[in-house]
Amino acid sequence: MAEKSIASIDRDESVKYIERAIKTFKKNKPMDLEKFWQSALAEIELQISRPNFVTWFRNSRLIEKQDGNALIALPNNFSKEWIENRYYKTILKALRNLDESTKKIDFIVVPQNQTNSIKNDIIKKRQEDTSQLSFSEFKVDPETNLNQRYDLNSFIVGKSNELAFAATQSIIQEVGTKYNPLFIYGGVGLGKTHLIQATGNAIKNLYRGKVRVKYVSSEKFTNDVIWAIRNKRMETIKEKYRLIDVLMIDDIQFIGGKTATEEEFFHTFNALYEHNKQIIISSDRAPKFIPTLEERLRSRFEGGMIADIGYPDYELRCAIIKSKTQEKQIDIDDETINTIASKVQKNIRELEGVINKIIFYQSRNNEESISSIVNKVIEETTQKPIKSININQIIKIVAEYYEISPIDILNRSRKKEIAESRQITMYLLRDLLKLSYPYIGRKLGKRDHTTAIYAYEKIAKELQKNPNLNQKIMAIKELIEKDGGDS
Numbered sequence: 001m002a003e004k005s006i007a008s009i010d011r012d013e014s015v016k017y018i019e020r021a022i023k024t025f026k027k028n029k030p031m032d033l034e035k036f037w038q039s040a041l042a043e044i045e046l047q048i049s050r051p052n053f054v055t056w057f058r059n060s061r062l063i064e065k066q067d068g069n070a071l072i073a074l075p076n077n078f079s080k081e082w083i084e085n086r087y088y089k090t091i092l093k094a095l096r097n098l099d100e101s102t103k104k105i106d107f108i109v110v111p112q113n114q115t116n117s118i119k120n121d122i123i124k125k126r127q128e129d130t131s132q133l134s135f136s137e138f139k140v141d142p143e144t145n146l147n148q149r150y151d152l153n154s155f156i157v158g159k160s161n162e163l164a165f166a167a168t169q170s171i172i173q174e175v176g177t178k179y180n181p182l183f184i185y186g187g188v189g190l191g192k193t194h195l196i197q198a199t200g201n202a203i204k205n206l207y208r209g210k211v212r213v214k215y216v217s218s219e220k221f222t223n224d225v226i227w228a229i230r231n232k233r234m235e236t237i238k239e240k241y242r243l244i245d246v247l248m249i250d251d252i253q254f255i256g257g258k259t260a261t262e263e264e265f266f267h268t269f270n271a272l273y274e275h276n277k278q279i280i281i282s283s284d285r286a287p288k289f290i291p292t293l294e295e296r297l298r299s300r301f302e303g304g305m306i307a308d309i310g311y312p313d314y315e316l317r318c319a320i321i322k323s324k325t326q327e328k329q330i331d332i333d334d335e336t337i338n339t340i341a342s343k344v345q346k347n348i349r350e351l352e353g354v355i356n357k358i359i360f361y362q363s364r365n366n367e368e369s370i371s372s373i374v375n376k377v378i379e380e381t382t383q384k385p386i387k388s389i390n391i392n393q394i395i396k397i398v399a400e401y402y403e404i405s406p407i408d409i410l411n412r413s414r415k416k417e418i419a420e421s422r423q424i425t426m427y428l429l430r431d432l433l434k435l436s437y438p439y440i441g442r443k444l445g446k447r448d449h450t451t452a453i454y455a456y457e458k459i460a461k462e463l464q465k466n467p468n469l470n471q472k473i474m475a476i477k478e479l480i481e482k483d484g485g486d487s
């Protein structure tokens, strides 16, 4: 087994780290507000869930601390209210741990761009900052190929991505020696590119250019190789890639089967690896499922750390909606957040699409309330009809997923896996094709309509509380969509 879990080690390490930080801090006077706040945050982080922490605290700043009163700046009214109502005590406790004289906390709203200026004591320059900030959203650094829009602060962590996230955190601290290579895999739109680019940006900033980082899509890598072969300039490519300290290749599944590219990648990989250079790879599936990947590359990948990114659960979806709407400074109530999170489940890209559309509609028609727009938008975005998919295809795909034969689903076997696959098939036939229960029962081994109702309801209910089942259904739906799209 190449997969190892690191979450437990990390937690212990981070507790120790925080304890050390607090000790050092207590010794260090005079008081540096930013350091003080960072130490407090480190404690708060241990008290609340990671998604909540990231969502609510990452843009917070301590801007004043005098006579036992602390003043905390938050980017908008929404987060101010939220934090005041839910985290007041947690914050107070964390501040008191660091400084017993803390009595009271006040909060003020300072939009993001202004907080930065306060920090630098140049409040007057606000307006110039705003335009620069939005411009940098799309900036790609020509040296690293990294887009600055991706940063770790905006990456929300939940159960489905915490292992991958933790692995990148360790790498940032110990480039090249800890998890090498790091192989991150997961379905479309689940945050692979965001996470690896953000990791690259963090390394670049942390080591201030001393560590050379390069991000390439596997397409770009392939093009480089092809160009070099055509122009008989293999040396150039060798030099170019082997001078790198951290190489990130996105969507590696695309190089599988391209012999020359794989060959060159293999050599580049070895050259970097032998020199303890960090390699981070992303893919839409685990190495063992990239059919055309050469064995030697596969075993190299499996020799490192493999972490998957799964489908976001309900909690993470809520946290992401909160974070994205907060970023865009729109006010959105809890109920609306819940509606979006329960209906938009496919991936994070789709979730973002829905949010952007809501913002767009609202900007066109300010009168309309967000809650009235939401349902319309969700329907438009998520109800893409699955093209020409029929019952048999669904049965076939479920069977493939469970590695059983379609006949098993139709037969009467009560084996646990087979029974589950059958119920899921019934659920999907109802959910996707809206078929009637009697029809579903008849088609699946001449069963009674009550069996189909039972199966549908059982799965629908179970989905609310069982993340594993949720992952399975999302994966199957993705396969169905691919199949339907292709045919």
Ligand code: ADP
Pocket (backbone or CB within 6 Å): 154, 155, 156, 157, 161, 186, 187, 188, 189, 190, 191, 192, 193, 194, 195, 320, 348, 349, 352
């Ligand atoms: P992938 O590379 O896996 O297809 P991306 O990294 O392109 O997915 O993510 C799709 C979109 O969703 C991006 O806009 C990204 O910023 C956003 N996103 C993905 N995961 C997260 C997350 N955990 N927190 C915040 N935004 C996310």
Ligand code: MG
Pocket (backbone or CB within 6 Å): 192, 193, 194, 250
């Ligand atoms: Mg990607």
